[in-house]
Amino acid sequence: MDSPTLFPEPNRPQPPDTQLEDLHQRLTAAYGPFPPREVWDPLTQLIYSLLSARTKTAESHAVLRNLRDRYDGWQGNWDKLRDAPVEEIEQAIAGATYPEVKAPQLKATLQEITRRSGKLSLDFLTRYKTEKIRSWLEQFPGVGVKTSGAVVNFSSLRRRALCIDSHHQRIAIRLGLAPKSADARRVEELLMAIAPAEWSPEKLDEHHSLIKLHGQQRCTAREPQCRRCTLQPVCPTGGGDGHLGLSTAR
DSSP states (O other): OOOOOOOOOOOOOOOOOOHHHHHHHHHHHHOOOOOOOOOOOOHHHHHHHHHHSSSSSHHHHHHHHHHHHHTTTTTTTHHHHHHHOOOHHHHHHTTTSHHHHHHHHHHHHHHHHHHHHHSSSOOOGGGOOOOHHHHHHHHSOOHHHHHHHHHHHTTTTSSSSSOOOOOHHHHHHHSSSOTTOOOOOHHHHHHHSSSSOOOOOOHHHHHHHHHHHHHHHHHHHHSSGGGTTTGGGGGGTTSSOOOOOOHHHO
């Protein structure tokens, strides 16, 4: 009789992790499929992402529309915005939070992009790998992991990434998918490690949007509505068993 195998075969394939698929199905059932976003060029997405930090979506879109109207940015040409005085930019983005901080950061970033690439455009980034793009973007004022993730995933670059905003970070920690000490970069690393390989950039974008909406409407920062939460049965913070997986979603 053959002796029993004491150790698993080292190259035996592991079953796919279904945790994010479970979350996606639960949130889609609660909120419905998320409508596709309007996809912008990378530079316009960068400008929007820089302005939208700590600002509600409606106000962020209003600010971007104002900039497009004022500086002829509707075709993705932002030279006039780059060349405007900081004081004027601050007034133009007054609808965003902390305009006095964002205005000089925005102008400096647009100037530095021009200096490094020869013109104010990010279209050349299509030639580079995703991680190289993100590292390059994160050298500019105000650009962190959230913004670089938004640019590569939401814009016409359409690369695989998860934009981890404060809602996504908070929910991942409450669900036990990341430790309490995890910053946005670590949360993205952990979630991308379990994201289904077949998920397209568009699916990752939709997943982010569903998580963000859930954070705005149910899993809020100060007063989470756990009793009304579709994720409560699998959320250890909300008193659930913490068992994420498709078997619990059915």
